[in-house]
Amino acid sequence: MASKYFGLPLSLLCCLFAFEARAGGSGGRWLEVQFPHDSPVLPVTLSLQEPSPTTAAVRGASLVVDLHASLLLRNTGTKPLSGLTLLVETPDLTPSGRGSVTVPSLHAQPGEVFPVHLDMQISRPLNMGRTKGPMMQVSLDCALFSDLTAYGPDRLSSRRTLMVYELQARRDRRYLSALLQAGKLSTLREELNFGLQDINPAQLAFELLHGTAPPAGNAQPVSVAAVAFPSAPVKPLGGRAQVFGNEMRSSHLEVRNISGRPVKNFEVGWIVRDEHGRDFMAGSVPSTIELAPVETASMTQPGTLRFSHPSGQPMIVDGLLAFVNDVEFADGKLWIPSRADIRQATSDPLLRRVLASSPEQQRLAEIYRHKGMGGLEHELKRMD
Amino acid sequence: MSGPHPAPEVLALAARGDLPFFVRLRLRSHLMRCAVCEHAMTQFAAAAAELRREAATETLTAFEAIADWNRLEREMLGNIVVGVAAARCIENVGRKRRWLSTAAIVTALAALFIGGWMTHIPREETNQLVSKLSHFAGLRNTPRSASVVRTTATGIAVRSHGVTLTILHPSSAVVSVSGNSSVAARYVDEDTGQVTITSVYGQ
Numbered sequence: 255m256a257s258k259y260f261g262l263p264l265s266l267l268c269c270l271f272a273f274e275a276r277a278g279g280s281g282g283r284w285l286e287v288q289f290p291h292d293s294p295v296l297p298v299t300l301s302l303q304e305p306s307p308t309t310a311a312v313r314g315a316s317l318v319v320d321l322h323a324s325l326l327l328r329n330t331g332t333k334p335l336s337g338l339t340l341l342v343e344t345p346d347l348t349p350s351g352r353g354s355v356t357v358p359s360l361h362a363q364p365g366e367v368f369p370v371h372l373d374m375q376i377s378r379p380l381n382m383g384r385t386k387g388p389m390m391q392v393s394l395d396c397a398l399f400s401d402l403t404a405y406g407p408d409r410l411s412s413r414r415t416l417m418v419y420e421l422q423a424r425r426d427r428r429y430l431s432a433l434l435q436a437g438k439l440s441t442l443r444e445e446l447n448f449g450l451q452d453i454n455p456a457q458l459a460f461e462l463l464h465g466t467a468p469p470a471g472n473a474q475p476v477s478v479a480a481v482a483f484p485s486a487p488v489k490p491l492g493g494r495a496q497v498f499g500n501e502m503r504s505s506h507l508e509v510r511n512i513s514g515r516p517v518k519n520f521e522v523g524w525i526v527r528d529e530h531g532r533d534f535m536a537g538s539v540p541s542t543i544e545l546a547p548v549e550t551a552s553m554t555q556p557g558t559l560r561f562s563h564p565s566g567q568p569m570i571v572d573g574l575l576a577f578v579n580d581v582e583f584a585d586g587k588l589w590i591p592s593r594a595d596i597r598q599a600t601s602d603p604l605l606r607r608v609l610a611s612s613p614e615q616q617r618l619a620e621i622y623r624h625k626g627m628g629g630l631e632h633e634l635k636r637m638d
Numbered sequence: 639m640s641g642p643h644p645a646p647e648v649l650a651l652a653a654r655g656d657l658p659f660f661v662r663l664r665l666r667s668h669l670m671r672c673a674v675c676e677h678a679m680t681q682f683a684a685a686a687a688e689l690r691r692e693a694a695t696e697t698l699t700a701f702e703a704i705a706d707w708n709r710l711e712r713e714m715l716g717n718i719v720v721g722v723a724a725a726r727c728i729e730n731v732g733r734k735r736r737w738l739s740t741a742a743i744v745t746a747l748a749a750l751f752i753g754g755w756m757t758h759i760p761r762e763e764t765n766q767l768v769s770k771l772s773h774f775a776g777l778r779n780t781p782r783s784a785s786v787v788r789t790t791a792t793g794i795a796v797r798s799h800g801v802t803l804t805i806l807h808p809s810s811a812v813v814s815v816s817g818n819s820s821v822a823a824r825y826v827d828e829d830t831g832q833v834t835i836t837s838v839y840g841q
Contacts, residue, residue: 351803351838353805354837379800460815611812617833
């Protein structure tokens with residue numbers, strides 16, 4: 255009965271929002287794209303109908319907007335564009351939260367036009383007052399060029415991330431090109447997952463919490479095993495973390511700068527081992543600790559990280575591995591592990607695959623799956 | 639002397655005036671001639687008069703008591719109050735004894751519980767329980783999470799104050815932690831062929 259009475263007003267509200275979406279035309283009411291006038295990357299067109307139309311609906315006591323935008327950008331600069339990061343903000347969430355879309359390995363030549371897709375969903379209570387202006391704002395955070403120079407406000411530290419991606423991409427392309435030229439096709443196929451789609455990738459679901467009380471029950475101290483790359487300037491020495499079932503808290507890691515150069519910051523990768531001995535790449539966490547030559551320091555990760563399987567079932571943390579993913583020196587130069595470092599770091603092929611995983615490796619594997627060896631060879635030559 | 643003397647009960651009845659008429663005439667003629675019986679008759683009459691007087695006095699005293707109803711009511715109420723007070727005194731004496739025995743049992747059980755807790759429960763759990771109770775009672779403010787960053791079946795999301803921003807991705811995306819308060823998803827866009835990395839950031 256209640257739904258009968260409330261259904262009509264809610265439907266009218268829905269229609270009103272849908273009308274506003276259409277009335278916006280270029281999406282002005284929903285989405286605003288802000289690029290500086292002197293930006294080397296500028297928007298050409300914006301469509302809210304691709305790949306599927308933007309819609310609004312009432313679900314329970316919330317208004318849910320499914321926003322699908324296709325933004326066509328042009329490299330208006332004079333240098334090839336290696337990658338970019340777009341900052342996504344919504345006034346309802348600022349400053350508590352925001353998002354970003356990064357496209358590495360672009361290799362967009364000057365004047366070239368390329369699309370970037372934005373698929374988002376915003377859920378807000380119906381009783382929340384309507385904010386002035388568009389519901390979402392998209393702006394350029396950083397654009398990285400092929401000479402590793404960058405443009406943009408870099409509010410998300412995107413320049414460093416894009417540089418790491420670019421260095422990894424160059425490393426992987428060199429490695430695969432060398433395999434191709436040496437005729438090591440079986441190794442190449444193995445590196446690219448034999449052209450097969452990983453239908454059941456080893457995935458985790460996460461929840462990051464801050465300021466929550468520890469759960470009931472005994473904390474189990476878990477030691478952190480270190481995976482060291484031979485040429486790494488910063489080596490992990492080991493550490494420990496407090497584990498409550500599927501929650502990890504207060505993880506500590508001792509690191510030492512074994513190089514003679516001062517380190518500005520570094521990033522630590524974390525691998526989680528479940529109760530069945532399977533390894534999952536949990537991710538990487540940047541540290542802003544500055545390290546003088548041969549200095550030892552301890553980094554602590556605040557907050558709580560809760561793990562679960564994609565099905566939602568909690569994943570019991572049985573072990574933790576840490577490795578230094580990249581290092582930025584005081585002079586701005588970056589170090590990343592080479593393929594030889596990854597090969598020598600472990601004899602476990604699955605762990606080696608986890609360590610070698612990069613966006614470029616994923617992209618090239620997809621090209622090989624769709625276009626075969628010829629397509630891969632063409633792409634490697636194009637990017638060279 | 640005129641004939642035999644009448645019986646004493648005849649003289650008593652005559653003193654009260656309860657003899658029949660002819661017996662009373664014959665007794666009167668005897669009394670006129672017999673001083674002994676006349677004297678006995680006079681004594682009977684005086685005793686009867688005294689009895690009537692006393693009876694009248696006693697009757698008046700009882701009537702007066704009944705007629706003073708307010709006084710009687712006060713006395714009755716006073717008796718009731720005294721009775722109830724006495725009953726309460728007796729009851730309180732029993733209750734106090736029961737309370738003392740209950741308190742002793744509770745104290746003994748509490749001491750047993752505290753002793754068992756201290757010897758069997760780890761200190762960390764005790765501190766945790768105290769912390770939770772303090773928070774529940776409002777004695778200590780635990781900082782609330784400003785935002786929650788998490789992965790969902792369709793994307794990665796950041797939620798704060800009822801508003802949720804979810805960046806959608808295909809099911810083939812690989813999700814990972816990308817900072818102290820951010821999560822990223824990496825996938826190859828089927829339409830553009832570009833590898834795309836989406837991230838959400840909490841505070």
